[in-house]
Amino acid sequence: MELLLQQVMAGLANGAIYAGMALSVVMIFLAIDHLNFAQGEMATFSAYVAWQLIDWGIPYWVAFVAVVILSFAGGVAIERVLFKPLHKATIFSQLVAFIALFSILNSADGYIWDYTIKTFPTPFGTRPLFGSDLIDAHEAGMIVVTAVLLGFLYLFFRGTRLGLAMRAAAHNPESARLVGIRVGWMTALGWGIAAAIGGIAGMLIAPVVFLDPNMMFGVLLYGFAGAVMGGLTSPGGAVLGGFAVGVIENLAGTYIPYVGRDLKLTIALLVIVAVLMIRPAGVFGRSSVSRV
Amino acid sequence: MTAPQQDTAALTAAVAAPATRPATRVATRHWVLAGTVLVAMVLPLIFQGFVVFQLTQVMIYGLAILGLNLLTGFNGQFSVGHGAFYGLGAYVTAILMQRYGLPYYWTLPCSAVVCFIVGFLFGLPALRLQGLYLALVTFAAAVALPQLLKFHGFEGWTGGVQGIVVDQPDAPAFLHIDADQWLYYFTLAVVLLMFAGAANLVKSRTGRAMMAIRDHEIAAAAMGINAPLYKTLTFGLSALYTGVAGSLGALAVQFVAPDSFSLFLSINFLVGLILGGIGSLPGCLFGGLFVLYVPNIAAEVSRGLAGLIYGVIMLLVIFVMPSGAAGFARLAVAYLSRSRHR
16 A cells, blocks of 8 residues: 555656646647647757756746746747748648757757756755655645646636637637637747746756756657547646556556566556547547538 | 648648649650669669668668558558557568578568558557547557567567667679669569559559548548548558568668667658658658658758758758648649640
8 A cells, every 4th residue: 555655646746747748738739739749849948948047047936937938939939930831731741840840959959058967956845745755845846836837727718818719719710810819829829828838847847857858758758648648628637647647657667567667658658548449539628520 | 620631631632633644744754753763773783882771771761651651641540650560560570580580582571461460450449549649549659669679578589679680681693783782672673563552552442442531531431431441451551561661671771679660760751751742652752862861961061950950951841842842843843834835
């Protein structure tokens, strides 16, 4: 029982990372209806900028806020420069653009900040929480931040005119345009928000996995998996999906004899595929119905 | 999820070749084809060693991309995981040759059968999933394969992390060419055969059924096409093509290891497919050329910024040729023939 609890908690801690990433994946999906393969690299870039600012002696929280704003601006800029001209292109062309962006950012990280692994400060400290070694302060902090973020997003999308306009623009661009919503800018805004969330996720993940240009790649896989499992149309589902992936991965590693440790990623993915077989739109996703 | 469907439909309209081709155009096509094959026959006699190896690789990637194209371009199903089938084919060849002593040419049909079956089975869950969800499942395959290959339970077969060294096939003695050249011609023969097969398939009743499903699955089903059957068969066939490419790849590289078949391989195939032109058979070879040479060129320009340069080149290509090299060529031909008529 002690072991189970320990593994679940460790899984939740990892899951918080995945949940943050899944949340930003879903954000961009709601805004543009595609998955962004470069999401992880954008987050890594933000984390590097944060590292640089902190390295220059700027206090953590000032740097944090600055990076969130910069990431937002960066996301909007990428949409305006790169993806607005492509928005009528096929999904395939856009896919190549995502892959290109991935390659560019990854290479730029390595070029500017070189490939050595860097430590990243945590604002929460790393002492054990509640007097046990189940979870440390940083992990708890991550979970809290993810929850707060989700709460804000929920309020934003459900409670504000802008949030409603963004949902409308993503859901049905033609009709949204007809009622006076500037669909292009809503998309850019979606990119901005997703980039900002990605930046936060990057800054929270970096202390755990250490900062290097490829740090997000594995995380993004799990983030995608969590988002798809929870349902790409549901931010809350994505967060739960992210936590679930973390827990499944840890439990598989511990309890499935012989194969567990080596193949825990494979097992986690298998579980997700199995879930998708039963609910093809994810656990909390709405399956979309289209007129033919 | 209407957007991808609309995209595919628009794409089809853009890509579909004109229904009635003038006879002269057909003749030109045949001459171009014959010329290309002739050039391909002569190339290894001019160049040597590494260049021949690279050209062999281009054909192999072209074949792998063709497999993906059958699935995506002609049947409208996504895969972000075709590197897994490529890796599977490569390992079938390596294991049969090195563990069971089978001659290299017999390993190709074996790997074709294995990959077809695995692909077919993979197509079954794919039936329930569309677009991004299917992408995720194939993506999972690509991510899981290296782990499975490294898994210590299979080490007796796969050689674990170390992989397997594959003997290079020797040229038949009467030909007086070296092993690289022989492999080039062997690959060329296989690739020609399989491209011819694909070209015929696409023009056949089966091919039209595949494309009907791509354009509108419900309409296709209403016309009496057994959509699930054709979709799973296409998945199997696509895996077969990519798997055979993987087998040839194992022979060419003379080595298989889990990390050669990472997700990046799958992504490269996808980039090659899109830049070559979705739904175009010759475009696959352009895609092969692109994914083999452009990263090298980028690395030569600047080692530190190779990824950045590669990315920028990809973006340039996508902005200049939004429907890939094949679409670009078609536009160019249409433009030229129009100006000639004036």
